[in-house]
Each structure stands twice: as C-alpha cells, then as structure tokens.
Amino acid sequence: MPYDSILNWIVFKDPMVNPFYNVYNLPYDIGFKLWEILGGAIAWLINLIFPGNGASKFLVSQEVTGILALVLMVVVIFAVAFVINLTMIWEERKVLGRMMDRRATRVGPLGYLQNLADGLKTFLKENITPSKADKKGYMWALSIVIGTSVLIACMIPLSDRWFIADYGAGLLIIFGLFAIAPFMILVAGWAQNNKYALLGGMRAAAQMISYEVPMLIVFASVTLMAKSFNINDIVAAQVGMWFIVPQILGFIVFMVAAVAEAERIPFDLPEAEAELVEGWQTEYSGMKWGLIMLGDYFRGYVACALGVIMFLGGWMIPFTSWNAIPEIVFLLKVFLIFFVFAWIRAAHARVRTDQILWLGWKVLLPLSVINLLIVLALKIGGMV
Amino acid sequence: MAEMWLTMGPQHPFSHGLWTLKVLADGEIVKDAVPVIGYLHRGWEKECENRPYPLIIPMADRLCYSASMTWSHVYCKVVEEALEIELTDRTKYLRVVADEICRIQSHLMWLAAMGTDLGNLTVFLWALREREFFLDLNVKLCGQRLTTNYPRIGGVRNDMPYYFERDCLRVVKRFEKAIWNIIAMMDESAIVVSRLKGVGVISRKDAANYGLTGPTMRGCGVDFDVRRDDPYCNYDQLDWEVAVCKEGDAYGRYRVRIEEMLQSCEIIKQAMEKLDKLPKTDPTRVKVPKNVPAGTHFARLEDPRGESLMYLISDGSDRPYRLKVRSPIFVNVSASKHLVDGVRIADIPAIMGTIDMCLGETDR
Numbered sequence A: 001m002p003y004d005s006i007l008n009w010i011v012f013k014d015p016m017v018n019p020f021y022n023v024y025n026l027p028y029d030i031g032f033k034l035w036e037i038l039g040g041a042i043a044w045l046i047n048l049i050f051p052g053n054g055a056s057k058f059l060v061s062q063e064v065t066g067i068l069a070l071v072l073m074v075v076v077i078f079a080v081a082f083v084i085n086l087t088m089i090w091e092e093r094k095v096l097g098r099m100m101d102r103r104a105t106r107v108g109p110l111g112y113l114q115n116l117a118d119g120l121k122t123f124l125k126e127n128i129t130p131s132k133a134d135k136k137g138y139m140w141a142l143s144i145v146i147g148t149s150v151l152i153a154c155m156i157p158l159s160d161r162w163f164i165a166d167y168g169a170g171l172l173i174i175f176g177l178f179a180i181a182p183f184m185i186l187v188a189g190w191a192q193n194n195k196y197a198l199l200g201g202m203r204a205a206a207q208m209i210s211y212e213v214p215m216l217i218v219f220a221s222v223t224l225m226a227k228s229f230n231i232n233d234i235v236a237a238q239v240g241m242w243f244i245v246p247q248i249l250g251f252i253v254f255m256v257a258a259v260a261e262a263e264r265i266p267f268d269l270p271e272a273e274a275e276l277v278e279g280w281q282t283e284y285s286g287m288k289w290g291l292i293m294l295g296d297y298f299r300g301y302v303a304c305a306l307g308v309i310m311f312l313g314g315w316m317i318p319f320t321s322w323n324a325i326p327e328i329v330f331l332l333k334v335f336l337i338f339f340v341f342a343w344i345r346a347a348h349a350r351v352r353t354d355q356i357l358w359l360g361w362k363v364l365l366p367l368s369v370i371n372l373l374i375v376l377a378l379k380i381g382g383m384v
Numbered sequence B: 001m002a003e004m005w006l007t008m009g010p011q012h013p014f015s016h017g018l019w020t021l022k023v024l025a026d027g028e029i030v031k032d033a034v035p036v037i038g039y040l041h042r043g044w045e046k047e048c049e050n051r052p053y054p055l056i057i058p059m060a061d062r063l064c065y066s067a068s069m070t071w072s073h074v075y076c077k078v079v080e081e082a083l084e085i086e087l088t089d090r091t092k093y094l095r096v097v098a099d100e101i102c103r104i105q106s107h108l109m110w111l112a113a114m115g116t117d118l119g120n121l122t123v124f125l126w127a128l129r130e131r132e133f134f135l136d137l138n139v140k141l142c143g144q145r146l147t148t149n150y151p152r153i154g155g156v157r158n159d160m161p162y163y164f165e166r167d168c169l170r171v172v173k174r175f176e177k178a179i180w181n182i183i184a185m186m187d188e189s190a191i192v193v194s195r196l197k198g199v200g201v202i203s204r205k206d207a208a209n210y211g212l213t214g215p216t217m218r219g220c221g222v223d224f225d226v227r228r229d230d231p232y233c234n235y236d237q238l239d240w241e242v243a244v245c246k247e248g249d250a251y252g253r254y255r256v257r258i259e260e261m262l263q264s265c266e267i268i269k270q271a272m273e274k275l276d277k278l279p280k281t282d283p284t285r286v287k288v289p290k291n292v293p294a295g296t297h298f299a300r301l302e303d304p305r306g307e308s309l310m311y312l313i314s315d316g317s318d319r320p321y322r323l324k325v326r327s328p329i330f331v332n333v334s335a336s337k338h339l340v341d342g343v344r345i346a347d348i349p350a351i352m353g354t355i356d357m358c359l360g361e362t363d364r
Helices: A026-049 A054-059 A062-099 A114-123 A135-155 A170-178 A180-191 A195-226 A231-236 A248-261 A287-311 A326-347 A353-380 B044-048 B053-061 B068-083 B089-118 B121-142 B164-187 B190-196 B204-210 B250-277 B328-340 B347-355 B359-363
Strands: B003-008 B020-026 B029-036 B295-303 B306-314 B320-326
Touching: A026 A054, A026 A062, A062 A114, A062 A135, A062 A287, A062 A326, A114 A287, A135 A170, A135 A180, A135 A287, A170 A180, A170 A195, A170 A231, A170 A287, A180 A195, A195 A231, A195 A248, A195 A287, A195 A353, A195 B003, A231 A287, A248 A287, A248 A326, A248 A353, A287 A326, A326 B121, A353 B190, B020 B328, B020 B347, B029 B328, B044 B053, B044 B320, B053 B068, B053 B320, B068 B089, B068 B295, B068 B306, B089 B121, B089 B164, B089 B190, B089 B250, B089 B347, B121 B164, B164 B190, B164 B250, B190 B250, B190 B347, B204 B328, B250 B347, B306 B328, B320 B328, B328 B347, B328 B359
Parallel strands: none
Antiparallel strands: B003 B020, B020 B029, B295 B306, B306 B320
C-alpha cells in the first residue's frame, strides 16, 4: 500500500511551478504549504475511507494546490493586514494615553486585546437601520467605504516578496480606490436622512476637493522621478537616495493630505463630534460603526504605507544592502509615521471647513506644484 | 443647499448640559439661532420657600456643580445681610480662599470642555488633571469634592485643618507652572487660535444691552468685577487685578478666563498670608437667630460665570417668603443668537464654549 501513511500524502512541491506568479511570493508560498498540509490530511482521510479513489489524488495535485493556495494566500494577507491594523490602533491608544497623561488600554497583555474587546462589544450591539433612511444607499455606501479601505490595505505590498499582484499600474489603482471612500461618505451622508450626517457628507466632499488635487500632483512627481507606477520599481528607484531628500516639500504635502484622507484630527471634519454629533456616521450604530472605525484605521495604515513607499525607501534599510526581513523594516517605518499621526492628533484641535479649503488650495497646491517643478528641473538636468 | 433648522440639543456633545440651540443653517452658515432652556427646571426657588434657612445651603450647592462654593456663599450672604451680621476676618478670608479654589476648578472645567469643543482631547485631560488637585483641596477643607456645603449663615462650617495652608500653597505653586503647559497647547497651536480669533464678537454696547456679566463681559473690554467694585469678604484688602480683554471675541473670553485663574492664585496666596497673621482662635462662625426679620434684601458676588445675585423676601419666619436667583448664564445665554449669527456651524461649539454653560443655575 503506497498511500498508507499520511506522510505519503503531504509532499512539499515547488510553489514556483504555478501559472500565477513568476517571482517568489511569500504569502503564496505560505498558502501553498498550508494547503499541502491541510489538503494532504484531507486526502489521507478520504483515502482511509475509500482506498484508491481518484479524488484524493486530485486534491493534492499541483494544479489544485496552486489554485487553493491562492485562496489561502488571500486569507493570510488579510489576516496580516488585520493584525497590522490592530497593532496600529493599539499603538495610537498607547501613544495618546502617554501624551494625555492617562491610562491607555488595559485588556490583555500590554492592553493589546482591547481592540478585540471593543470589537466584541460593538458586535453584540443591536443592528439598527433607521426607518426613514434610504436602505440601499445606507448599506451600499457603508459597504463600499469599508470594502475599499480593506481592499487597499491588503493591496499594499510589505516587501518585494509580500504582495498580491505585481502589476504595472500598482500605485495608480491604490490611489484610485483610496479616493472612492470620501465620495461614498457623501452618499452615506445623504442616504441616512439625517441633518448632521448630511452636513458631514457635504464636508467630506468639500474636504476631498481641497486635498485630492495636491495629493495627486505629489503622486505624479513621485512617479515621474521613478519612471514607473509599479511599487517595486518606485522602491527600487530609491536605492541611492530616498525620495524624501529631493522631494521634502512633496513629503510634507503628501502627509498633510494623507491625514485628511484618513480623516484624522486635525482634518476629521466629516465626523466632527463637537458640532455634528458623529458627522456622517451618526446613524450607523453597533457593528456598522465598529467596522467604520476599523476601516478608518485601515485607511490610516494605507496613508502611512504610501508615504513609506513613495518617500522613505519602502522596505530598504539605508546605507546597507543587507535586508533579512524586509517586511519588518517596512512595518517599522509605517509605525514610525503613524506615531507622528498620533502625535499630531494629541497636539492639535480640529480645523474649520473654510480653513481646510484655504490650506488645500493656497498652501498645499502651490507647494506641490513647486515640488513637481523641482522634480522636472532635476529630470532635465539629468540628476535623477 | 436649502436652509434648514438644526436642533442642536438637548442631547448634543456641544451643549454641556440639557439645553437646545435651534440653528437655522444655510449650508454651513448660521442664519438664525434660538436658545431653548428649561429641561432641567426643578422648582428650586419654590422648594426653598418650604425649608428653614440653614437647610437651603446644600440646595444652593446644587445650583451649579462646578460653582457650588460661590452659590452657597451668595445665599449665606443674602441671609447675613437680612440678619445684619458682621463676619469675622477669619471667616472672610476662608471664604475668599474657598471661592477662589472654586473659581479655578470651575474655569479648569470650562477649559477642559473647551478642549473637546475644539477637538483637542489632550487639553481636556490635562485640565481635568489639574482640576483634580483643587478638588482634593475641597476635600481637605470641607470633606466633599463638588457639592461642598461649606459656607454657613454667619460663618463657615469649619476652620481649615492645620495642613491645609501647606497643601493649598503647594497646589497653587504647582498649578502656576502646570497651567502654562495647557496655555501652550492652546495658544501656540495656530489651529486653536485661528478657530477662536474673530468669532463670536460682541461689542461693549451689545454686552451692556444683553446684560452680560462675568468673563463674557470682561472679554469685550468692560472693566467691572464685583469683587473689586462692590467689595465683599475683604477682597478690597488684597492686591490683585481684574482680567480684561478688549477684543470681545471668543479668544478674548478665553484669555480673560486664563488670566482670572492666575489672579485667583495670587488671591489665594495673599489670603493665606492674611490668615496666617490672624489669631488661630478667632471664631469662624457666629451665632445667628433662627428667624429672619421681615424685609427684602439682595446680595451679589462674582461667580466664576458672572454676577450671581439672590433676592430674598423674608416675612419674619424661619423660612424665606421668596428667594429669587439671578443666574449669570440665564442672562448670558440670551446673547447666543447675537454671538452665533453669521458664523459657521463649526464655530458654534467654540463660541458657546466660551460662554461656559451651566444648566443647573440657568433652569433652577
């Protein structure tokens, strides 16, 4: 009996023999090995009951393993993004707690499980849909806001071996999906049939037109310098010099716009709780609100990660080519930027609607254009 | 966007209590505003008519949770005027210290609320942290944090304990340093200054017409303080200045309150010195008759929020015939339409925050 032992079923094959990835992909490798163990065990069990069947061999074949490895890879990537997100919320709470001179999170080791406790609490709340709300707009706008936030968080590569897809238009697609949520906030504000939510949605629209333009100009200057939209290429172009050095103006503009994009203090006008109760989230309660908060932090993560990718050399360590765990290097940079975000939140008050318009059009836009001109001058001069 | 009425309150983060500001909003611009109060009406004045005089003191505490000391003080003051009692110096200075502690902690509560109104939680927590020390002083002086129940008709409940002077001066010394952290958080932040400057402007004339008092009035250049201009409790023997700001906007009111806190520290230190020189055996309370002779009397003093006044009609029995309260916020809130007219909705918390609403005394 050649297939008597479970070890005959769990055979580690070469994950590179697949139609999906031609460069090494760590999460795919993890998914591949996971399925070889899981599927091998299942195939062995089936073979015990029905010896010599074809289904068992089918489950562990190279083709099926390759496809199911994709599914497991998505789960792995989402789980990692989720843990990163929880860590960032934890980091913010700890930093804010220290800065505000108060207790931060207390549940679990170092307070790390506080987020899970909060998630459980919001999950157990009643799911309320206002009777006068536009049901479709109410649910769909929310789903798209949360969905795109989670999607782009999963699309952020942690290194040149940890990515979902390595496509030419990488950064462009991430930016496109990043800008959907503020628009859907406007829809959500309208659909809730609530005056505060409506004002919050309008503010989201007013805010979006003020920071989206400078942000995209900075994005254009970065891609111009790297000669590519591909994230790997952008990071690789920063080997000699991080883009923050020639484009310090762009970095500042991008970070200000990113705080606004992630709707954090001082630019959290759409949910200004002092005057608009909870802004566009007023009628979303229970787990819906919990998911919105989670989505907000996913967007905060994406904002930090884009800053790291575009200006801080991605997953590279400066002055050395040695890099054993690029994912950790990348995440440390992300957490460092997020620390600054939390610091800003602790130090600043909320701005007014007209003030953010003024900031976007009269400060950020000229600065981003100057940044673009600097990049153009460097390009023409042949410096980069 | 079409005009719409926005009912901000009574359950609204900006209202700091149970009241409503109905706002006619044209998009973000405020066209009209109607303050609605009365959600917290408890029949305070009527209830006082059925109580003997000493039992009204704890009720006066409950007029405002953060200014309980001054409210029970003004009540005791009106009854003392009716009885024509002269207090001992020791009592007067003890009341001064208690009032100024109350003023500082009330202003710190306002500063904390101001922080959340502007969206800065750090100011909120730092201000409450500082306030906690003054509440501890309250505990040491009279055994209670908020509803202090300290003044008595003809004196105060007890003399200060032997360690109080040391603790009080320590807290004041610490506070005079720590307040600058919070001032830096507010004044050195361009966002906060731009949010406060030039909004909610009210002129001297309008302030007089609305009858504004307290920091709201002094914030628009009126140099008047009951403590200095109609002195009580030996305030005239202490060396301090009235905080006045000419601008009349939210930032001016903010500056006035900050300056008042620093002046209160001065007053506490000087009152402590004066208390040191007085003999420790001085009585802190004089014997008072049970019944108040018939007549009408009023007394006023400087509350943290403005000028609080009580008007007493007594009929010779041991209960007041009528006790009328003039609450500073009841008057100040009437100017809210003038203050928020033409500003943005985002400015409403910043402007109404500088009024320092307290609904217990407004609705009574």
